[in-house]
Amino acid sequence: MTTNTAKAAKLSVMVPLAALDPKLTAEGILTFDCPACTPGLPTSKAKDSSDQHRLRVPLTPAKKNQRGYAWDHTGEFPHTLTLTPSVDAGCWHGFITGGQAMSVNEQPQTGPVTLRRNV
Numbered sequence: 001m002t003t004n005t006a007k008a009a010k011l012s013v014m015v016p017l018a019a020l021d022p023k024l025t026a027e028g029i030l031t032f033d034c035p036a037c038t039p040g041l042p043t044s045k046a047k048d049s050s051d052q053h054r055l056r057v058p059l060t061p062a063k064k065n066q067r068g069y070a071w072d073h074t075g076e077f078p079h080t081l082t083l084t085p086s087v088d089a090g091c092w093h094g095f096i097t098g099g100q101a102m103s104v105n106e107q108p109q110t111g112p113v114t115l116r117r118n119v
C-alpha cells in the first residue's frame with residue numbers, strides 16, 4: 001500500500017524576490033532574506049526572527065563561492081531575475097525564476113530539513 005507522497009511533493013510556495021530586501025553588489029553578489037527563516041512570508045518556516053539570516057549567491061561572472069560555484073542569471077534585478085540552477089541553502093531550497101523565489105518541497109537532500117505538508 002502506498003500513500004499520497006507524490007501529491008505532497010508537488011506543493012510549492014513563492015514570494016517575490018523584491019519582498020526579501022534583495023541587494024546586488026558591484027561585485028555581482030546577490031543577497032536576500034532567507035525565504036524559509038524570515039517570519040511572516042508564505043515560504044517561511046520560522047516562528048520568530050531568532051534564526052533570521054540572509055542568503056548570499058554569487059552570480060557569474062563574479063567570484064565563485066567557497067565551493068567554487070557561481071549562478072548563471074538572466075533578466076533584470078530584481079523583478080525579472082532568473083537564476084540557474086536552484087539555490088539550496090539547507091534551510092531553504094528553491095528557484096529564483098522571473099523575480100519570484102519559489103520553494104521546492106521535494107525530498108530533503110541531506111540533513112534535518114523537515115518540510116511541512118499541511119497548510
Ligand SMILES: [Zn+2]
Nearest residue numbers: 034036037091
Ligand atoms: Zn534560512
